[in-house]
Amino acid sequence: MNVSLVHSAAAREVTELALQVPEGCTARMALTLAGWSPMVSGVEDQSLTLGIWGRRITQDQLLRDGDRLEVYRSLRVDPKVARRERFVGQGARGTGLFARRKPGSKAGY
Template sequence: MQITLIHSKAPRHVHELGLQVPEGCTAQMALEKAGWLKAYPELGTQALTLGVWGRRVGPEHVLRDGDRLEVYRALRVDPKMARRERFVGQGARGTGLFSRRKAGSKAGY
């Protein structure tokens, strides 16, 4: 069966590999067969976060024909914290729907 492996080592640097694997192959076995655990040592040191078509799966997940196995890198910044910091920097009046209010109008309109 044919699968596709995707890994982005850095922003805008995507590595894609089509791979022929036997029936009943797990995600971990596919990574080993492709040689990515040796080619990208950072994958072996951190806890792997894997996904199939954007849905998170574990290394023991059995792949099906046509699956796209994605290897995710760890987030450098918590998205909620980054949003809070952006909001503090912009101020309450400079964000979202309320940034261009007409004079004398109610909040949110």
């Protein structure tokens, strides 16, 4: 079976590897066969987040021919917290869909 392994260690830095694996191969076995276990931390303790074509999977998921196995890095900041901090910095008047209304117009239009 042919699968692709994809990992981004940093922004705008993508490592992709085409790999042939035997039938019945799991995601963990594919990382080991590719030699990515030492390069990507978290394989042994199963704290690693994996996905196939953008859908989250476990390390014991069986792979199929043509799958794109993606190794995700953890988020530095919670997206909700980051949005709240941006909102506080911008203020209530300069944000939102209707921030640039015409003078005298109704709110929401």
